[in-house]
Amino acid sequence: MDMSNRLDLPQRAGLKERWIIWRNRLLTNPRFQSWSAAFPLTRPIVRSRARRAFDLVAGFAYAQVLAACVEGGLLDLLAEGPCDTLTAANRAGLGLAATERLLRAAASLGIAESLPGGRWTLGMDGAALQCNPGARAMIRHHALLYADLADPLALLRADRKEPTALSDFWTYARASATGAVPPGKQGDADNEPAAAAYSALMAASQAMVSEQLIAAYKFSKHKAMLDVGGGTGAFVRAVGNAAPALRLGLFDLPDVVAGAEASLGRDALIAPRLALHKGSFLHDPLPTGFDLITLVRILHDHDDEPALRLLRAVRAALPPGGTLLIGEPMAGAAGGGAMGDAYFGLYLWAMGSGRPRRPAELGAMLRSAGFSSWHEVSTHLPLVCGAIVARV
Numbered sequence: 453m454d455m456s457n458r459l460d461l462p463q464r465a466g467l468k469e470r471w472i473i474w475r476n477r478l479l480t481n482p483r484f485q486s487w488s489a490a491f492p493l494t495r496p497i498v499r500s501r502a503r504r505a506f507d508l509v510a511g512f513a514y515a516q517v518l519a520a521c522v523e524g525g526l527l528d529l530l531a532e533g534p535c536d537t538l539t540a541a542n543r544a545g546l547g548l549a550a551t552e553r554l555l556r557a558a559a560s561l562g563i564a565e566s567l568p569g570g571r572w573t574l575g576m577d578g579a580a581l582q583c584n585p586g587a588r589a590m591i592r593h594h595a596l597l598y599a600d601l602a603d604p605l606a607l608l609r610a611d612r613k614e615p616t617a618l619s620d621f622w623t624y625a626r627a628s629a630t631g632a633v634p635p636g637k638q639g640d641a642d643n644e645p646a647a648a649a650y651s652a653l654m655a656a657s658q659a660m661v662s663e664q665l666i667a668a669y670k671f672s673k674h675k676a677m678l679d680v681g682g683g684t685g686a687f688v689r690a691v692g693n694a695a696p697a698l699r700l701g702l703f704d705l706p707d708v709v710a711g712a713e714a715s716l717g718r719d720a721l722i723a724p725r726l727a728l729h730k731g732s733f734l735h736d737p738l739p740t741g742f743d744l745i746t747l748v749r750i751l752h753d754h755d756d757e758p759a760l761r762l763l764r765a766v767r768a769a770l771p772p773g774g775t776l777l778i779g780e781p782m783a784g785a786a787g788g789g790a791m792g793d794a795y796f797g798l799y800l801w802a803m804g805s806g807r808p809r810r811p812a813e814l815g816a817m818l819r820s821a822g823f824s825s826w827h828e829v830s831t832h833l834p835l836v837c838g839a840i841v842a843r844v
């Protein structure tokens with residue numbers, strides 16, 4: 453394709469567009485690239501942009517180094533204390549040369565760090581990941597995402613209703629996108645293992661989310677909270693422990709609520725003040741009697757029409773002055789980098805349902821669902837979870 457005409461400055465372009473076109477014309481000029489790499493004042497910028505470009509090119513290889521360290525048990529081993537290459541090889545079930553290759557790769561990525569005497573320990577990023585079981589569960593789970601992304605254009609061209617590894621994993625996703633009743637609503641036995649598998653992933657990664665929301669929002673000012681799509685209850689348990697006087701409710705598909713019953717039923721601090729509700733939030737009315745409803749990692753799973761339907765159901769279940777708290781990773785989050793549009797954008801595309809939304813997009817949906825006001829609440833790590841509070 454001949455880019456030259458399209459990079460000509462259009463007559464009616466605004467100042468920003470003219471600057472971007474001029475900038476890109478310069479950046480795509482090989483003579484400018486050679487000159488700026490050679491010139492001492494621009495060389496550091498060229499090196500840093502080249503590193504960034506290389507990371508974009510090589511990201512998959514980096515992620516697979518991390519996956520091998522987690523799957524091979526090396527992160528766990530290094531967390532126990534420094535060790536030599538032979539011990540690492542025995543733990544990972546790899547040969548000595550392969551282990552050395554993997555550990556060197558891990559060290560270059562900050563996952564591991566080499567010590568004098570040929571020993572290895574955790575690197576700074578490895579340490580941050582090791583203490584986060586949710587992130588480690590996601591690293592393992594990414595085998596499904598990467599299978600779907602092996603041919604990204606084929607994925608983007610295909611009908612979104614075509615089965616994928618992720619749509620098979622999240623068994624409610626295809627139903628939401630097609631308007632069908634979700635499997636498990638009738639308590640069909642063959643959906644139970646799938647519901648248990650995605651609920652286990654959600655439970656493993658819930659602590660990092662509830663930590664953000666509990667630090668950002670005062671739950672104790674409410675009388676009763678209903679967690680809609682509450683899974684097996686990890687969020688309800690965390691909030692219940694932080695707000696001991698709060699009455700609690702959880703709503704989810706029957707197969708999932710069975711898991712919540714097993715997990716929370718014997719919790720002496722939670723069970724006496726907990727009500728479990730089974731149903732589909734896209735087909736059944738939500739229970740009333742709660743002044744706070746939470747949607748944690750729920751809305752982004754659904755396309756606009758079902759997401760709006762859910763917001764209307766929440767609005768109908770809340771009393772006058774009631775509150776909705778939305779907690780999920782949001783697109784364009786400050787400090788979130790490419791998490792929203794690149795990671796969740798493609799993840800949810802592969803899943804066949806939903807999209808990451810900007811706070812303003814959620815705000816517009818809240819208004820059209822009948823909420824009178826909404827505002828964003830800042831969290832410590834928007835990369836993990838953003839928050840919006842809306843009032844009836």
Ligand SMILES: CC(C)=CCC/C(C)=C/CC/C(C)=C/C=C/C(C)=C/C=C/C=C(C)/C=C/C=C(C)/C=C/C=C(C)/C=C/CC(C)(C)O
Nearest residue numbers: 580581584586587590622657749750752753799800803836
């Ligand atoms: C001590 C010295 C020398 C210096 C001090 C300097 C200092 C203060 C350093 C800070 C070190 C530090 C504490 C680092 C902390 C790092 C943290 C908090 C890292 C956190 C990482 C979190 C990650 C990687 C989270 C990943 C989450 C993912 C991938 C989530 C995926 C979720 C999915 C797929 C959800 C699916 C659900 C669905 C279907 C979309 O609804």
Ligand SMILES: C[S@@+](CC[C@H](N)C(=O)[O-])C[C@H]1O[C@@H](n2cnc3c(N)ncnc32)[C@H](O)[C@@H]1O
Nearest residue numbers: 624654658681682683704705732733734748749
């Ligand atoms: C991504 S998970 C989030 C679980 C939990 N809120 C968390 O953050 O760990 C989505 C949850 O919504 C539930 N869900 C999906 N579609 C549903 C529907 N139509 N009715 C009720 N629950 C549904 C799923 O069963 C699952 O527990």
